[in-house]
Structure formats: C-alpha cells, structure tokens
Amino acid sequence: MDFDAIVIGSGFGGAITACRLAEANYKVLILERGRRWDKTNYPRNPGDMWVWSDEHPEKENGWIDLAVFPHMSVARGAAVGGGSLIYANISCEAPASVFQSGWPPEVTFAELKPYYDRVAQFMNVQTVPANQWTNRMRLMQEGAQKTGNADRFKQLELAVSFDKDWSYALPDPFNIIHSKRFVNAQGVEQGTCVHLGNCDIGCDVDAKNTLDRNYIPWAEKHGAEVRPLHLVTSIEPVDGGYRVSYDRIDSGARQPGSQTARLVVVAAGSLGSTELLLRCREIHQSLPNISPFLGRNWSSNGDFLTPAFYSGRDVSPSQGPTITCAIDFLDRGDNGQSFWIEDGGFPNLLADWLRRLDTSETKNMAAKLLIDAFRHMLTGAEPFRNVMPWFAQGVDAANGTLSLHHSLFSGKPCLNLAWDIGKSKQVIDTIVAMHLKLAAATGGHPVVPPTWSLAHDLITPHPLGGCGMGDSMTNGVVNHAGEVFNYRNLYVIDGAIVPEALGVNPSRTIGALAERAAAIICSEGR
Numbered sequence: 001m002d003f004d005a006i007v008i009g010s011g012f013g014g015a016i017t018a019c020r021l022a023e024a025n026y027k028v029l030i031l032e033r034g035r036r037w038d039k040t041n042y043p044r045n046p047g048d049m050w051v052w053s054d055e056h057p058e059k060e061n062g063w064i065d066l067a068v069f070p071h072m073s074v075a076r077g078a079a080v081g082g083g084s085l086i087y088a089n090i091s092c093e094a095p096a097s098v099f100q101s102g103w104p105p106e107v108t109f110a111e112l113k114p115y116y117d118r119v120a121q122f123m124n125v126q127t128v129p130a131n132q133w134t135n136r137m138r139l140m141q142e143g144a145q146k147t148g149n150a151d152r153f154k155q156l157e158l159a160v161s162f163d164k165d166w167s168y169a170l171p172d173p174f175n176i177i178h179s180k181r182f183v184n185a186q187g188v189e190q191g192t193c194v195h196l197g198n199c200d201i202g203c204d205v206d207a208k209n210t211l212d213r214n215y216i217p218w219a220e221k222h223g224a225e226v227r228p229l230h231l232v233t234s235i236e237p238v239d240g241g242y243r244v245s246y247d248r249i250d251s252g253a254r255q256p257g258s259q260t261a262r263l264v265v266v267a268a269g270s271l272g273s274t275e276l277l278l279r280c281r282e283i284h285q286s287l288p289n290i291s292p293f294l295g296r297n298w299s300s301n302g303d304f305l306t307p308a309f310y311s312g313r314d315v316s317p318s319q320g321p322t323i324t325c326a327i328d329f330l331d332r333g334d335n336g337q338s339f340w341i342e343d344g345g346f347p348n349l350l351a352d353w354l355r356r357l358d359t360s361e362t363k364n365m366a367a368k369l370l371i372d373a374f375r376h377m378l379t380g381a382e383p384f385r386n387v388m389p390w391f392a393q394g395v396d397a398a399n400g401t402l403s404l405h406h407s408l409f410s411g412k413p414c415l416n417l418a419w420d421i422g423k424s425k426q427v428i429d430t431i432v433a434m435h436l437k438l439a440a441a442t443g444g445h446p447v448v449p450p451t452w453s454l455a456h457d458l459i460t461p462h463p464l465g466g467c468g469m470g471d472s473m474t475n476g477v478v479n480h481a482g483e484v485f486n487y488r489n490l491y492v493i494d495g496a497i498v499p500e501a502l503g504v505n506p507s508r509t510i511g512a513l514a515e516r517a518a519a520i521i522c523s524e525g526r
C-alpha cells in the first residue's frame with residue numbers, strides 16, 4: 001500500500017480525521033478537489049475565479065460550488081479546508097434532544113460531549129467581546145425582548161480570533177492596521193478580527209480559524225500530505241485495502257492517477273460522498289454491496305433567510321462577523337417546531353455582484369423578482385446599511401433522496417435530489433412567521449423571498465445525510481463509527497453520516513463525530 005490512509009476531502013470530517021490519524025503515526029494522504037486559498041488569492045473582482053463547475057472543473061475551479069436541484073439549491077465550498085472557508089464561523093453543539101432517536105445507540109450527547117469540547121479547544125472558539133457588539137446583535141436582542149423571548153437570546157461561539165482592545169471607537173476601525181498578528185497553537189500565523197464582514201469570502205486579516213489554520217497544518221506537521229485539485233473518481237478494493245483513482249487538474253487539463261491505502265475515509269461532504277459511493281456501486285460496480293439505504297434521509301437543515309428593510313436605522317450587515325447570536329426555539333416552544341433565528345450578514349462585494357448580474361435571460365421568475373427587489377435598495381456608498389438579513393435553521397423532515405440519473409443535455413450520469421417540501425413546510429412557515437414578527441417588533445419591513453412564497457424553492461449551505469448512520473444496512477449506510485457496512489476499513493466521516501436535521505449549524509457536530517471516529521480507528525489499530 002502507498003499509504004496507511006487516504007482521506008477524500010478536507011472539510012470538518014476529513015481534516016479532523018486526517019489530523020488525528022497523522023498524530024497516531026498513520027501515513028496519510030489528503031485528496032482535495034479544490035484549491036489552496038489564502039489572502040493573496042481570494043476572489044475579489046467579478047472576473048476572479050468565484051465558481052466551481054462540476055462539468056468543467058479543469059476550467060472553472062473556483063471558490064464556491066452551487067448545485068441546483070428542483071426546489072433546492074446547495075452551496076458548497078471547494079478548497080483545502082472545505083466548507084470552513086465559506087461558512088459563517090459558528091461552532092455550536094446540537095441540543096441533547098437531537099440524539100434521543102434516529103441515531104445508533106452508541107451515539108449520544110454524553111458520548112459526543114468530550115469530542116465537542118476537543119473541537120472547540122482546537123479551533124479556539126470565542127464569542128464576540130462585550131465591547132464589540134454589532135448593530136445586528138443589538139437588533140437581535142431587541143427583537144427577542146419585544147416579542148417576549150428575551151431569555152431565548154444567546155451569543156454564539158465563533159471560530160474567530162478577537163482582540164479585546166479593538167472597538168468601533170478607534171479611528172478608522174476597519175483598517176487592517178488594527179489587526180494584531182500572532183502565532184496560534186498549531187504554529188500558524190493569524191491576525192485578529194477587525195469586523196471586515198468578509199467571513200464567507202475569505203478573511204483579509206486571517207482572523208477566521210479555518211481548518212487550513214489548525215487541523216490541516218497540524219496534520220502536515222505530523223507527516224500528512226495534502227494534494228489540492230485532485231478529483232476522486234472511484235474506489236475499488238484491492239488486496240489488503242483500496243485503490244483510489246482520481247483526476248489531477250493541471251494546466252487546464254485532467255490527468256488520471258491513483259494511490260492505494262489499507263484504509264480510506266470518504267469525506268467529500270453530504271453531496272460529494274453520497275455521489276462518489278453511488279457511482280462506485282452503480283456505475284463502476286467496484287463497491288456493489290453498499291447498503292440500499294444509500295442516498296436516503298437527506299436534509300437541508302431547515303435553512304432560511306428573510307431580509308427586512310429599516311428606514312433610517314443603521315443595521316450595517318456588512319460589518320462584523322457574519323453570524324454572532326441566536327434566538328433559540330430548539331425546545332419546540334413555538335408551534336411545536338425546533339429552530340433558531342440568527343443574525344445574518346452580507347459582504348459589501350455582494351452589492352457589486354448584484355448590480356452587474358444580467359437577469360435578462362433569467363427563466364426563474366421568482367429568482368428575478370428577488371434580485372430586482374435587492375437592486376431597488378442598492379443606493380449610496382453602503383447599499384445594505386439598512387438591511388437586516390434574518391436567518392434561521394430548523395429541524396426539517398430529512399426526507400430527501402439522492403440518486404444518479406442521466407442528464408438530458410450531456411447524457412452522462414449526474415446527481416439528482418428528490419425533495420418533497422410538503423413535510424418540511426411547517427417548520428419553514430414557522431420560521432418565516434417568527435422573522436415577520438421580529439421584524440415588525442423592531443420597525444422593519446420584511447420581504448419574504450419570492451423564491452419561497454411563489455416557488456417553494458430553498459437554498460442551504462448545510463446539507464446533511466445521504467450516507468446516514470444506522471444499526472444495520474436496513475436503516476443506514478455506515479455504523480456508529482462511520483464504517484461502511486460490508487466494507488472493512490472504508491469509512492464515511494462528514495455531514496453525510498448525520499441521520500437527521502440538527503436544526504443548528506452543524507460544523508462542531510461533524511467535527512465531534514470525526515474526533516470520535518478517529519479515536520475508534522486508532523484504538524482498534526485499523
């Protein structure tokens with residue numbers, strides 16, 4: 001075997017598993033489809049490499065991958081560090097009630113708690129300092145108080161490095177000269193947050209504690225090798241392990257290659273891991289005995305955003321961390337639904353993108369209406385200054401099904417999502433009603449996106465499921481440790497194994513599952 005372990009993907013599942021295996025002296029290879037980004041090459045201008053294309057990744061291998069299905073779109077990162085580069089920094093535990101049903105009995109909140117803590121410590125999570133509250137945080141707290149939900153308001157822990165001496169009172173506070181450089185616990189240089197608001201598109205001062213600043217460099221210090229721009233195409237058993245085949249993107253072309261390992265971890269995310277295993281089972285037929293449950297119980301995690309416009313009120317959603325706090329209804333205290341409301345943020349670059357976007361040939365009328373509504377508000381030097389993006393996540397029905405079908409355009413097999421919104425409509429409607437209530441209580445004028453009100457279309461950056469944990473092949477694809485049923489030493493360790501919606505940002509839960517799985521692998525000497 002070329003390696004002890006090959007890890008496919010470098011998001012929260014892959015980076016953490018690879019790190020812990022490398023620490024335990026496994027010879028580890030990480031294959032990542034995306035680039036290695038840093039502040040020298042983050043996309044900033046309209047002509048930069050923003051978009052990842054599944055059809056032509058050798059030509060378009062940019063920052064974000066938007067997969068569009070009927071009634072559901074999924075935003076994914078493409079990078080060394082996976083979704084940690086595009087997410088809003090939230091690091092939180094799922095409520096204990098989530099684990100009371102639908103999970104293998106070995107996976108409980110108490111079982112995961114030490115691993116939750118380990119992720120939080122390694123990623124150095126913090127809350128926004130008291131002297132650095134944003135206008136959105138104050139608006140959120142006001143909304144909670146005025147709707148009788150003051151006790152539900154809470155600050156959230158963020159994977160961001162703050163400087164307690166920074167404040168909005170400083171002269172030119174958003175100037176990067178106020179960011180203090182330091183070396184983190186993993187030996188990587190970072191800076192402190194100066195509230196630039198670019199969390200989702202790459203932090204200009206390195207204040208965001210992304211996986212490429214902690215788990216991945218720590219893995220590399222222990223001998224792990226990271227190969228960006230490697231697209232895995234198949235996995236097949238070979239004597240004593242597996243052969244992983246891939247295409248390497250080089251100079252605008254795809255170059256085939258392969259490596260072997262006695263242990264393989266699939267960590268390409270909910271869509272990526274599920275699609276890879278579907279292809280191995282149904283097209284390559286290299287893994288024919290994967291559970292028939294593969295592709296089932298997919299969830300959008302109930303993500304929803306309602307913008308509200310505030311005449312004369314400075315909201316400034318482009319200042320500060322993208323999400324900072326929540327109003328917590330995870331106890332099902334509103335309409336019997338489990339969800340929480342969060343503040344949202346927009347980078348200022350979004351305004352430039354919306355202004356330039358050509359919608360003359362847009363066939364989706366709901367999408368065109370939404371874009372035109374935003375454009376109407378894009379005036380002045382700070383176009384989003386009076387906009388509050390009321391955001392949320394909730395426990396949806398987790399009843400999506402991923403499968404392969406042949407494209408009408410190319411004739412090639414591609415991923416399809418069958419998503420029945422009917423069973424999840426109640427939680428989304430409850431979220432929308434709370435958004436309207438909070439906006440009204442604080443003097444805002446909410447605009448329910450016509451993508452929902454007219455077309456019942458949703459978008460999520462938090463896809464879960466497809467390779468769910470279960471007791472056996474009858475209700476899952478992997479066991480409680482992420483090992484694929486019928487295939488020893490083949491694991492899935494990422495959001496794909498989460499068997500139901502969490503209703504909260506999932507990164508720390510995925511991380512805790514990865515910490516636990518890696519500990520089991522090492523303890524068993526796999």
